[in-house]
Amino acid sequence: MPEADSASLSARADTILGIHRPTRASHARFVRAETWMRYAVPALLATFLACLGGVATLYLQMQREEIFRRAIVDIETFTRLTAAALPNTALSGDAAPARLGSLMPEGSLQAGRQVLVISPAERIVAAYPPLSGSYETLSEVIGEVQALSTLGERAGVMSLTLANGQAAFATMRQVPGDTARIAVVQPLDPIVASWNERAHHQAVLLGAAGLVIIGIAVAYGLQTRRAHAVDRLCEQIKQRLDTALGRGGCGLWDWDIPRGRIYWSDSMYALLGYHREREFLSFGDVNALVHPDDGDLYSLARGLAASQTTIDHAFRMRRADGAYVWLRTRAEIVPDPSDGGRHLVGIAVDITEQRNLVESNATADMRLRDAVEAISEAFVLWDTSNRLVLCNSKFRHLHALSPEDAQAGRRYAEIMGRGVLPRVRREMPDAEPAGATSRTFEAELTDGRWLQISERRTKDGGYVSVGTDITSLKRHQEQLVASERELIETVKDLKRSRRTLELQTQQLADLAERYLDQKAAAESANQAKSEFLANMSHELRTPLNAIIGFAELMESEVYGALGSPRYGDYCRDIRASGNYLLSVIDDILNMSRIEAQRVRLVRRELSLDSAVRSAFKLVAEAARAKSLAVSVDLSPNLTLLADERALHQILLNLMQNAVKFTPAEGRIMIRARSAGDQVHLFIEDSGIGIPKDALSKLGAPFAQVETNLTRSYKGSGLGLAIARAMAELHGGALRIRSEEGLGTIVLVRLPRPTAERLAALAADETSQQTVAALREAAGASLRPAPRQPAAV
Numbered sequence: 001m002p003e004a005d006s007a008s009l010s011a012r013a014d015t016i017l018g019i020h021r022p023t024r025a026s027h028a029r030f031v032r033a034e035t036w037m038r039y040a041v042p043a044l045l046a047t048f049l050a051c052l053g054g055v056a057t058l059y060l061q062m063q064r065e066e067i068f069r070r071a072i073v074d075i076e077t078f079t080r081l082t083a084a085a086l087p088n089t090a091l092s093g094d095a096a097p098a099r100l101g102s103l104m105p106e107g108s109l110q111a112g113r114q115v116l117v118i119s120p121a122e123r124i125v126a127a128y129p130p131l132s133g134s135y136e137t138l139s140e141v142i143g144e145v146q147a148l149s150t151l152g153e154r155a156g157v158m159s160l161t162l163a164n165g166q167a168a169f170a171t172m173r174q175v176p177g178d179t180a181r182i183a184v185v186q187p188l189d190p191i192v193a194s195w196n197e198r199a200h201h202q203a204v205l206l207g208a209a210g211l212v213i214i215g216i217a218v219a220y221g222l223q224t225r226r227a228h229a230v231d232r233l234c235e236q237i238k239q240r241l242d243t244a245l246g247r248g249g250c251g252l253w254d255w256d257i258p259r260g261r262i263y264w265s266d267s268m269y270a271l272l273g274y275h276r277e278r279e280f281l282s283f284g285d286v287n288a289l290v291h292p293d294d295g296d297l298y299s300l301a302r303g304l305a306a307s308q309t310t311i312d313h314a315f316r317m318r319r320a321d322g323a324y325v326w327l328r329t330r331a332e333i334v335p336d337p338s339d340g341g342r343h344l345v346g347i348a349v350d351i352t353e354q355r356n357l358v359e360s361n362a363t364a365d366m367r368l369r370d371a372v373e374a375i376s377e378a379f380v381l382w383d384t385s386n387r388l389v390l391c392n393s394k395f396r397h398l399h400a401l402s403p404e405d406a407q408a409g410r411r412y413a414e415i416m417g418r419g420v421l422p423r424v425r426r427e428m429p430d431a432e433p434a435g436a437t438s439r440t441f442e443a444e445l446t447d448g449r450w451l452q453i454s455e456r457r458t459k460d461g462g463y464v465s466v467g468t469d470i471t472s473l474k475r476h477q478e479q480l481v482a483s484e485r486e487l488i489e490t491v492k493d494l495k496r497s498r499r500t501l502e503l504q505t506q507q508l509a510d511l512a513e514r515y516l517d518q519k520a521a522a523e524s525a526n527q528a529k530s531e532f533l534a535n536m537s538h539e540l541r542t543p544l545n546a547i548i549g550f551a552e553l554m555e556s557e558v559y560g561a562l563g564s565p566r567y568g569d570y571c572r573d574i575r576a577s578g579n580y581l582l583s584v585i586d587d588i589l590n591m592s593r594i595e596a597q598r599v600r601l602v603r604r605e606l607s608l609d610s611a612v613r614s615a616f617k618l619v620a621e622a623a624r625a626k627s628l629a630v631s632v633d634l635s636p637n638l639t640l641l642a643d644e645r646a647l648h649q650i651l652l653n654l655m656q657n658a659v660k661f662t663p664a665e666g667r668i669m670i671r672a673r674s675a676g677d678q679v680h681l682f683i684e685d686s687g688i689g690i691p692k693d694a695l696s697k698l699g700a701p702f703a704q705v706e707t708n709l710t711r712s713y714k715g716s717g718l719g720l721a722i723a724r725a726m727a728e729l730h731g732g733a734l735r736i737r738s739e740e741g742l743g744t745i746v747l748v749r750l751p752r753p754t755a756e757r758l759a760a761l762a763a764d765e766t767s768q769q770t771v772a773a774l775r776e777a778a779g780a781s782l783r784p785a786p787r788q789p790a791a792v
Contacts, residue, residue, distance in 0.1 A: 038224045045217045049210050056206050060199045064192065068169075071191050072157045074110075075169050075184055082115060083173040083182045111190040116141065116183040118172070125180060138183060139163075148172055148183075162187070242266045245347070253331060255344035262286050271350055273320035291316035291324055311344075314351065326352045378451070378467035384460055386412045398451070398467060442470070450474045540585050548578035588718065594725045601643040601729055603761055605753040608638045608672055608679065615651035616670075619659045628659065629667040638672055640679055641753040641761070646726045653719035654683045654746050661687035661744070674752065678732070681748040690738035723748070 109115075109129070117126040122138050124131070135141050142148060143163045148155050148170050157171040168187045175182055242265055245252060251268025260283040269276050272289075287297045294315035310332035316324040331346020369390070372379050378394040388410050396406050399419030406415055438456045445451065451467045458464055554562060555571035562568060612632060623630055640647065658668050662685045671682040724734040731751050738744035751757060 038221075038228075041220055042217045045213050045220075049213050052209060053206055056202050060195070060202060063198070064195055067191055067195055068188075071169060071186060075113075075157050075171055075186050078113075079171050079173045079182060079184045082184070083175050086117075086175050086182065110186065112187040114141075114185040116185065117175075118181045118183050120179045141185065142170055142183075159188075246270055249350035251327075251348045253329065253344070253346050253348055255331075256280075256336075256341065257344060258341040268348065271348075272317060272325070289317045291318070311346070325350055326355045376469065378453075378465075380465045381458075381462065382412060382464075383462045386463075388412070388415060389462065395467070398445070443467075540581075544578050544581055544585070548575055551575040551578060594722070594729075599646075599729065601646055603641050603643055603730075605758070606640050606642055606644055606647060608640055608681070609634050611640070611644075611647050611651060612670060612672075615648055615655055618652055619655045622656075622659050623668065626659065626662070626664045626666070628662055628665070630670070631667070632670045634670075634672045635674055638674060638679060639753055641751050641757055642730050646729070647750075650723045650726050650748060653723045654748070657719055658683055658685040658687065658744075658746075661685065663687065675749075677752050677754050677757075678749050679752055681750065683746045683748075684743065686743040689740040689742050690736070690744055691740050695736060695738065 114131070115128045116124050116138065118138050119125050123136055124138060124141070127135075131141070140163060142160055148158050148160065155172070157169050160168060160170055162168050162185070166187050166189065168185050170183065170185045172181050172183045241252070244250075245265060245267035249271065251271045252263075252265035253268070254263040256262070261280040262283065263280055264276075266276065283297065290296055300311065300313065310330070312328070312330050314326060314328045316326055318324055327348045328351045329346055329348045331344050334343045334345045335341075336343055372390060373392045375392070376394070378392065378398045380391040380395045381389040383389050388406065388408050390408065391406055395401075396403065399416070401415065401419045405418045438454070440452065440454045443451045443453055449469060449471045450473075452470045452473075453465060453467045455463055455465045551571045551574040553559075555568055555575065557568075562571075612634065616630070616632070620630075655668075655670075662668060666686040668686075669682070669684040671684070673680050673682075720734075720736075727734045727748055727750065732749040734749075735747040736744065737747075
């Protein structure tokens, strides 16, 4: 429905400028019913018009039927009376028409009624009034095949169509005492003539009433359409007004002063970020939003009541988010003719950006003046009229001006007439391109200082002048002249030194060549040493194994008693010394392999818990012998990506050191935690500790805390070095923290089996297998093919 929103449009248009209709319940119901009435009233008028036409038609139809009913009764009665009045002898011969005429007085028959005397042979004997034509039989009058001629008086009064096509009522009666019959024919046109005239009159009246009703309906529709157009126009005006106010950052106010209520436009709500909850705001609600430092609306209302003038007031109001915005309100008093009150009507403009811009300009101006004052050069700015705009104290000092002399707005001639102009020594025209509106010159002051003064024209036609102190530059120029002479002498000395340097370069080249030869010899000696250690360790292990084996055999007395019990003690000493010497040789052999880079790690995913328990089994007996308290604290399901033998060697060496250097009834703690893609393994003990000056030496081969003269613990000094080297081969590290007399903490950092490392390890194994397969294939191709037996 195009007008379905008319009620809402009307209701919204009522409050465009704060003008509000009465809010009675009856008026509210009328506003709600207004839309339906626009359709109901024309529908009711159309219904009334249709009902009026229907009632009139029904009334005319009833009148027609009543006329026909009376005509039928009248014809029936007339026929019976006529048949009873005719004697038996009167219907024969030529006297029948005269007899009928005497029975029917003039004017007793209705217009068009015909009385016929019919013989048994269906011939017309007499007729009154006489027939206009030569009709002889009844069928020639009423037409062929009529039920009246067949049924006779049993047919009663019938409606039929005459031979001439005219509708009529007809009936027939038997004359008493005779074979003749009386037929009465009454045409319908004379009967309904008066009814047709009344129907015509009622149709004219009904048409006139219909035209009046249609005119009323059209006028009502035009009026409602005009009212709807006015409502839509008001709504469009409101929307455009709100759009213009919203785009301009404005809001509309309508303050009903006597009632203490305030109307805000939608743009005002949008400006402050609030939502409309009711049509009018109370005086207190709006006053609570005003910043306390900007006054209140009560004082404004009192001032308006006293002065009766317009206002132009700037203040701050709180937004929905808690921030304050600056508003500038311009309004005036408008009388309300409806109730005699007064309204303060105006707009509120958001001037927050303007206020911020003014503050920013003030701050920027202050900073600019501070910056101009802080620069080390003399600065001055002249406008297009050659008036002073800005200068600093350096400029005043340069021209011996007081602050009162150098006031902004004075002309150049007036200011320079009170000051002292420096003596111009030399202009520099080459400093600027030809035709440029600028110049640069140098000036010497009375105190011996030099200034380089640069003048440039600004875009607005003014001039800016900057004087730079170039005293040090001038002095440098003088020094450069003296230095130029010294430079010439220095060049000569450099040429002499160049020849000396060429000789020294040749000597250095010879020394570098000898250094490389000696380095190669040292590396060869180091390699020979490593190979010697490896070979000697192998040569020493063979007899040591035999010594240890025979010592164990003798200690167990397999082949008989040794005799004195001391032999058993000697055998145990021999076995212990052999084992100690074998461990030293193993450490030397491992260290030599590491230094010779002959150690190849086979990394795989290992359980740290299993590795720690496996290594601890080898030192558990020594720990129990010293009554050490050992605790293991490992994170669950902790795994490493390491070589199993190397990891075992790292753990065993660190645990042996902890057990060795921890006194009886001490404690040892083994902890492990995950740290990103690494695992941190801590081995703590409450042993003798390590001096700070010895920490830097630990981890180097054969380095020990105790000297040879103060040693109380056996060992080769390679345990920590091997553990550190093995950890670094895994990509990890080893760190030591210790305090003498308190204990030592050793941190070993080893890699975890991440997805990237496992993928890289799988790729490395695949490449190694490929290389091995290629080598095997190459070796097979180089082997000679088997010789085939010669054919016989």
